[in-house]
Amino acid sequence: MPAPDLQLLIDAALEAGEIAKRYDGQNAKTWHKPEGAGPVTEADLAVNDMLERELRGARPDYGWLSEESLDEGNRVQDAQVFIIDPIDGTRSFIEGSNTWAHSLAIAEHGEVTAAVVYLPRRDRLYVAEKGQGATLNGEPIQTTTMEALAGAKVLAARPAMEAALWKDTPPDFNRGYRPSLAYRMALVAQGRFDAMLTLRPTWEWDIAAGDLILREAGAATSDRHGNPLVFNNPDPRLAGVVAGNATLQSKICAALAPPHAPQ
Template sequence: MPANDLDLLIDAARAAGEVAARFAGPEAKRWDKPGGLGPVTEADMAVNTLLAARLLGARPGYGWLSEESEDTSARLDRERVFIVDPIDGTRSFIEGSGTWAHALAVAEAGKITAAVVYLPMRDKLYAAALGQGATLNARPIRVSDRADLDGAAVLAAKPNYAPRHWPRGVPEVKRAYRPSLAYRLSLVAEGRYDAMLTLRDSWEWDIAAGALILDEAGARVSDRNARPLRFNNPVPQVGGVVAANPLLHAALAEALAPEASA
C-alpha cells in the first residue's frame, strides 16, 4: 500500500462532505434506482463525480468500484482498487438526518489496506491503514471487551433476529440500529456497541471501509458463516457481515451455526 493512500482518502472524504453539504437533504432531487435498489439523489451523483476525479486523478492505475458508477470487469485486472460508497445511508440523507457517511477504501489482492468512514454532519472521521490501527478524529479507538452474548449491545436490523437464523434461540441482546451500514461498523470499532451483524448478502461498497476500521480496532470481521471477507469480487458482494471482538464473535458464530444433524 502506498504510504499516502490513507491521506488521499481522508482529503477526498472531507471534500466529499463539502459537496454533499451544499444539498439540502429533503430538497435534493431524488429518484429510485431500477430493480428496487433504493433511492439515489443528485448529491450521491455529485459526490461520486468528485471522488472519481480526485481518487483516480491521483491514482490512475487503480480500479474503481462505486455504488453510483456502472461496474465493469476492468477492475478485476488491477492490482489495487478503490471501493466507494459516495453516500451510505441515502434515505437518512433524504430525511435530513446526520447519520449518513462517505465510505472510501482501497483493496489490494482481496484485502482492504486503507479506509475512511466520514460523517460530515457529525464531524466524525474514522480511519485505518493496514497494520497501523484505527482512529476516530485522529485518536485511537478499540472494540469493547465484552465476552457474553446475553446482554451485549448489538447493531442490527430487525430481520436479522428472525428465529430461522438462530437454531439455538434468539439471544437476549440490547438491540440498536443505524441506517448507514458503514456507520454501524464504525460504532462497533469505536467501542460504543459490542457487535453488529447483517445476515443478508452485502454490497462491498457498504462494508469495505468499515471492515478494515474494525479489524484494526481489534475486532474479528467475517461473513455470516464465520469465513474471512474478501473484496473486489466479480460480483461485488459478500455473504453478510458479523463483527465483534474475537470472544464475542465466537459466541455469535456459535449461536448462528446450524445444529449438527443426528
C-alpha cells in the same frame, strides 16, 4: 503522517463532505434505481463524480468499484482497487438525518489496506491503515471486551433477529440500529457497541472501509458463515457481516443457523 493512499482518501472524504452539505436531502432531486435497489440523489451523484475524478486521477492504475458508477468488471484484474460508497445511508440523507456517511477504501489483492468513514454532519472521521491501528478524529479507538451474548449491545436490523436465522432462540441482545452500515461498523470499532451483524447479501462498498477500521481496532470480522471478508469479487456482494471482539464475534457466528437455513 498517514501513508499517501490514506491521506488521499482522507482529503477526498473531507471534500465529499463539503459537497454533500451543500444539499438539503429533503429537497434534493431523487431517483429510484431499478429492481428495488433504493434511492439515489443528486448529492450522491455529485459526490461520486468528484471522487471518481480526484481518486482515479491520482491513481490511474487502481481499479474502481462504486455504488454510483457502472461496474464494467475489469477491476478484478487490478492489484489495487478503490471501493467507494459516495453516501452510505441515502435514505437517512433524504430524511434530513445526520447519520449518513462517506465510505472510502482501497483494497489490495482482496484485503482492505486504507479506509475512511466520514460523517460530516456529526464531525466524525474514522480512519485506518493496515498495521497502523484505527482512529476517530485522530484519537485511537478499540473494541469492547464484552464476551457474553446475553446483554451485549449489538447493532442489527430487526429482520436479523428472526428465529429461523438462529440455531436456537435469538440471543438476548440489547439491539440497536443505525441506517448506515459503515457507521454501524465504525461504532463497534469505537467501542460504543459490542458487535454488529447483517445477514443479508451485502455490497462491498457498504462494508469495505468499515472492515479495516474494525480489524485495526481489534475486532474480528467475517461473513455470516464465519468466512473471511475478501473484496474485489466479480459479484461484489458478500454473505453478510458479523463483527466484534474475537470471542463475541465467534459466539455470534456459532449461534447462527447453518447456510442451508432460510435466507
